[in-house]
Amino acid sequence: MKLRPKFTPVTGRTDDLLAAEEAAPTDLDRPIGRVMRDAKMITEQQVQAVLSHQRDRGVRFGEAAMDLGLATHVDVAWALSQQFHYSFAPDAQQGHPELVMASNPFGHEAEVFRELRSQLMVGLLARDAPQCALAILSPEVGDGKTYVAANTAVAFSQLGGSGTLLIDADLRSPRQRELFGIESGVPGLSNILCGRAESGVIQPMPELPSLHVLPAGPPPPNPLELVQRPNFELLVKDLLGKFDHVVVDTPAASQGADSRVIAAACGAALVIGRKGRSRMNSMGALLKALSKGPCKIAGVVMNEH
Numbered sequence: 001m002k003l004r005p006k007f008t009p010v011t012g013r014t015d016d017l018l019a020a021e022e023a024a025p026t027d028l029d030r031p032i033g034r035v036m037r038d039a040k041m042i043t044e045q046q047v048q049a050v051l052s053h054q055r056d057r058g059v060r061f062g063e064a065a066m067d068l069g070l071a072t073h074v075d076v077a078w079a080l081s082q083q084f085h086y087s088f089a090p091d092a093q094q095g096h097p098e099l100v101m102a103s104n105p106f107g108h109e110a111e112v113f114r115e116l117r118s119q120l121m122v123g124l125l126a127r128d129a130p131q132c133a134l135a136i137l138s139p140e141v142g143d144g145k146t147y148v149a150a151n152t153a154v155a156f157s158q159l160g161g162s163g164t165l166l167i168d169a170d171l172r173s174p175r176q177r178e179l180f181g182i183e184s185g186v187p188g189l190s191n192i193l194c195g196r197a198e199s200g201v202i203q204p205m206p207e208l209p210s211l212h213v214l215p216a217g218p219p220p221p222n223p224l225e226l227v228q229r230p231n232f233e234l235l236v237k238d239l240l241g242k243f244d245h246v247v248v249d250t251p252a253a254s255q256g257a258d259s260r261v262i263a264a265a266c267g268a269a270l271v272i273g274r275k276g277r278s279r280m281n282s283m284g285a286l287l288k289a290l291s292k293g294p295c296k297i298a299g300v301v302m303n304e305h
Helices: 014-021 031-038 044-057 061-067 073-083 090-094 108-121 145-157 176-180 189-193 223-228 230-240 258-266 280-291
Strands: 133-137 164-168 211-214 245-249 267-274 296-303
Touching: 031 044, 031 061, 031 073, 044 061, 061 073, 108 145, 108 296, 133 145, 133 230, 133 258, 145 164, 145 176, 145 211, 145 245, 145 267, 145 296, 164 176, 164 230, 189 223, 189 230, 223 230, 223 258, 230 245, 230 258, 245 258, 258 267, 258 280, 267 280, 280 296
Parallel strands: 133 245, 133 267, 164 211, 164 245, 267 296
Antiparallel strands: none
16 A cells, blocks of 8 residues: 655645535535534524525535634534534644644545545454554654654544544654643653553543543653563553554654564554655665564555645
């Protein structure tokens, strides 16, 4: 599997959102208006005004509401998420710009991550395949593995079920805490592997109810030894029994053997390269090293973000 997605900055484009509304029911007594009214975002009188404008202009309800200044792009996106049982975090619009699956779920970047999710689910993560976690690896720092890991985890969480867990196993330069707004100093993976905490330190994401994050915790002086101990693999196996999907962020391969050890414990690996930056010899060396281990290579993604 190879993807060459072209990621662009989050813009909150109205046309992306309205294209998603295309699939909404056309029954004027129900669509988004009732959802917005029940949430007290607009009044019944305003719903009728929007419906009148919708009929006059021949546009969708969300577009009509925005035309009249009664709703914002975020309001309509939230209403669609409720209508289709879709996790969406409105506050992420002011959050980290890399978390595109939460902040702009109907944009182009989000569609690329859905495509990636689909390819993973019909491959190594298919229902009849042995359950495994997915480690996200890259040859160098800055290739975008944290960005891909975070958004892939959100994409899986939007399927619902027993939920998705994102583990930040980059004990050298962790960033998932920053992306998800988790307070600094909270215990995480390093504390668990040192025997100073239990899996209860996993953080639920209230605005993304099917997503949980296990932050890296305080950077340890011996990250490779911690992930190489048997209790890391045992922890992964235990968490696989509690979540539908487990996505694991790892350190760059240039920082040591951590990522390959983590991938072996997870069972599957997705390798991230960066267009115009990643070198073929570095990518080849990483893929060759992974092929010698027990994990299966789910594919290679070329990141243009």
